[in-house]
Amino acid sequence: MMTEIYKLHGLTKEEYERILEKLGREPNHVELGILGAMWSEHCSYKSSKVFLKMFPTKSERVVQGPGENAGVVMLDEHVWIAFKVESHNHPSYIEPFNGAATGVGGIIRDVLSMGARPIALGNSLRFGPLNDPKTKHLVKGVVKGISHYGNSIGVPNVCGETFFEECYITNPLVNAFCLGVLPAGRIYTSRAKEPGQVLVLIGSSTGRDGIHGAVMASGEFSQDKESKRSHVQVGDPYFGKKLIEAIMEIIEKDLVVGLQDLGAAGLAGASSEVANKSRMGVELYLEKVPLREEGMEPYEILLSESQERMLLITDPEKVDEIQAVAKSHHLECALVGKLTDDGYFRAFFNGQVVAELPISLIVEEAPVYVRERKEPSYIAEIRNFHQEQLPEVDLKEALYTLLSSPNICAKEWIYSQYDYQVGTNTVLKPGGDAAVLRIKWPIRPQIKSDKLIAITMEGNSRMTYLNPYEGGKFVVAEACRNLACVGAVPVGITDCLNFGNPERPEIMWQLEQAIKGMADACQYFGVPVVSGNVSLYNETVEQKTARNIYPTPVVVAVGVVENRKFLDHKFKEDGHLIFLIGDLRRGSKIDGSEFLKRIHGKVLGDVPEVNLEKEKALHGLLLRLINEDLILSAHDVxxxxxxxxxxxxxxxxxxxxxxxxxTGERLDFFLFSENPTRVVVSVKKEDAETFKDITEAEGIDWVLLGRTTDDGILRIELYDEPVMEEKLEPLEELWKNTLEKALSHTL
Incomplete structure (x- = not known):
């Protein structure tokens, strides 16, 4: 008789009935656990899959697009790069330190499983307001977890962003990014070549941590987080470092045909995905899995999400040599299964079959939902906004207020805890528009690259909340603009789509519109989306009231600096001219801006629309100006x-x-508007006329703002009349110290 046990595995009644129909019988406890994990939102993307097809995924540089552990693009004829971003949101709320640390570990192994050596990390973080003690606890724990894992494993954390907003108070977002390098032509996937090849589990031993992790990440939250602590994995970066070096050695010795990370759904998920991609079946021998806890049952062994483990696909005759490499690195290693030709997943424990399911049922036949979409009622309400009705404010007072905003102040307290220069590849450190890295480390003695890599992470959830379609365009445009500011051409994007409960039509409308906006911008700029992650059910239910996060698409854009010419955002010397370039002929909108939120206490209006034609032209102009040495700095507004x-x-x-x-505009609007497609550049006086001629020829607007001085004072004049004069030292001190003071202050 059917019971409601399926609910414990995150399945609906309809999904359970579908399983019964496909199997022709009731699944046992182990089989139900496997299907519950693999049919979860986290693993199957059942609510978002229909919309993800809108993204462009191909270009001349793309080697591997979505569908594998990470995307891979060509850097040049010698080096390829692999990269991906993923979320670890729910675990980081339950256990900030371990949740964030294992997010870093997991994304590193995604890149490693492509055969790439990880060389760079990044993170995008969202928290509630800083005046909340819980937020302070989360911030400190998450940052400590990220720094602990990244610093210990020896991979630099080079870029990121952090925002604070009320909607994240019980649902913080922790999105982790990793980039790795591999020799051109030597890519690994999670596929076997023929039946009879075997699966070798390498890394740490298996424990009970992380069981139900995929299901937990696919449901809404309640305040009862204590009961979910056991779902959070516990990472060990020192084991992670040993695993990286062992995998690199195994690859150099050509001992495997494929690699798969053990992440969500553990051994069950990894092995069934390998079998499905290989169009084969799989047998697992659970008694051979190295365990660190006594008495573990088959259910626990299959679904444990213990960290620092990978599955190797190899030929039987190479197992001994793999085990020798593992032993030299003090890692556990065991042959735990083999590929078959019958399309079935079978798990054995001491000779007894404990699970037998069609691979297609586990992986391919998870339901795909086309959920109802409906425009939220708040959209009509927030659009009824007229900025001219706002009272004018004192510029100096507004400036000091904004510099003390946690969304604007320096994030040095965060990134100074990360070792962003380990490996000595970091050329342009955190704090600017994008990080820049060299590829000086040879993968093999004969393999190197003269090109530089640029990485930037962007997300603007407030803009996406106001207008999901335009907000999606806005985020992609800013990420590509950041790359252009340092002199890089974008070669690929990876994204993490963080949204609320997809069972609510308003949330699905946000998701569809945001993806459409992002896809349209990517298509226009010619930038493929090569990998990504969807994190739904970022909703907290308290006393029968639901709080969803703002729709938060996070974009990581990766670019190439072709000729090693790059810029940072700092002004260089006294007497240089300061120009504003971009799309300047439309009025300054403060809709969705930090100025409107902090000074007037409102989140209203519409998104300042991105003119994609102007935006693309601006990117091309910046690259030309940098290559011709006509600008000395560039920083996007x-x-x-x-x-x-x-x-x-x-x-x-x-x-x-x-x-x-x-300008005839109100000065507060002009100075604090967040209109897109605008960049501040500095130019030598003798290059000014050439700079203006080229800018005009490229169809881009320019205006001379002023010049740099040597006295450390900011002077603002309007039609030659003084408006404000302020020493920069107190402004910089406020900007630099606000975050640390807020986190150390006890309420």
């Missing part, structure tokens, strides 16, 4: 607007600036 952009160009330089504006 983003959170906080033009005023904050100018200050970020000045902080840390001891320089000042005189800005003389000629």
């Amino acid at each position: 983003s959170t906080g607007g033009l005023m904050v952009c100018l200050l970020e160009c000045l902080f840390g330089t001891s320089l000042g600036a005189t800005i003389n504006l000629y």
Whole structure:
């Protein structure tokens, strides 16, 4: 008789009935656990799959697009790069340290499983307001977990972003990114070549941590997080480092035909995915799995998400040599299964069959939902906004308020805890528009690259909340603009789509619209999406009231600096001219801006629309100006607007600036608008005419803002009349120390 035990595995009644129909019998406890994990939102993408097809995924550089553990693109004829971003949101709320640490470990193994050596990490973080003690606890725990794992394993954390908003108070977002390098032509996938090849489990021993992790990550939250602590994996970066070196040695010795990370759904998930991609079946021998806890049952062995484990696909005659390599690195290693030709998943324990399911049922026949979509009622309400009705504010007071916003102030307290220079590949460190790395480490003695890699992470959930379609365009445009500011051409994007409960039509509408906006921008810019992750059910239910996060697509754009010419965002010397370039002929909108939120306490309006034609032209112009040595710095106008952009160009330089504006707009709107497609650049006086001619020829607007000075003072003038004069030292001190003070202050 059918019972409601299926609910314990995250399945609905309809899904359970579908399983009964396909099997012609009731599944046993182990089989139900496997299907519950693999049919979860986290593993099957059953609510988002229909929309992900909108993304462009191919280009001349793409070697491997979505569908594997990470995407791979060509850097040049010698080196390829693999990269991906993933979420570890729910675990990081339950256990901030371990949740964030294992997020880093998991994304490293995704890249490693492509045969790539991990060389760079990044993270995108979202938390509730900093005046909440719980938020402070989460921030400290998450940052400590990220730094502990990354620093210990020896992979630099080079880029990221952090935002604070009320909607994340009980649902923080922790998105982890990794990039690795591999020799051109030597890519591994999670596929066997023929039946009879075997599966070797290597790494750490298997424990009970992380069981039900995939199911837990695919449901809404309640405040009862204590009961879910056992679902959170516990990582060991020192084992992770040994695993990296062992895998690199195994690859160099050509001992495997494929690799698969053990992540969500553990051994059951990894082995069934290998079998499905190989169009084969699989047999597992669970008594051979190295265990660290006594008395573990087949259910636990199959679904444990213990960290630092990988599945190797190899020929039987190479197992002894693999085990010898594992032993030399002090890792557990065992032959735990083999590929078959019958398309079935079978797990044995001491000779007894404990699970027998069609591979297609586990992986391919998970339901795909086309859920109802409906525009949220709040959209009509927030669009009824007229910025001209807002009272004018004192510029100095507004500036000090914004610089003390946790969304604008320096994030040095966070990234200074990360070793972002380990490996000595980091050329441009965190704090600017994008990180830049060299490939000086030879994968093999004869393999190297003269090109540089640029990486940037972007997300603007407030804009996506106001208008998901335009917000999706907005995020992609800013990520590509960041690359252009440092002199890089984008070669690929990986994204993490963090949204609320997909069973709510309003959330599905947000998801569909955001993906469409992102896809349209990617298509126009010619940038493929090569990998990614979807994190749904970011919803907290308290006293029968649901709180969903803002729709939060996070974009990581990876670019190539072709000729090693790159820029940072800092002004260089006294007497240089400061220009604003981009799409400047439309009025300044403060919709969705930090100025509107912090000064006026409102999240209203529409998104300042991205003109994709102008945006693409601006990217091309920046690359040309950098290659021809006509600009000395470049920094895009983003959170906080033009005023904050100018200050970020000045902080840390001891320089000042005189800005003389000629505009009929309200000065507070002009200075604090977050209109897209605008970049501040600095130019030598003798290059100014050439710079202006080229900018105009490329169809891009420009305006001379002023010049740098040597006195450490910011002067703002309007039609040559003084408006504000402020020493930069107190402004920089406020900007630099706000986050640390907020986190150390006891309420």
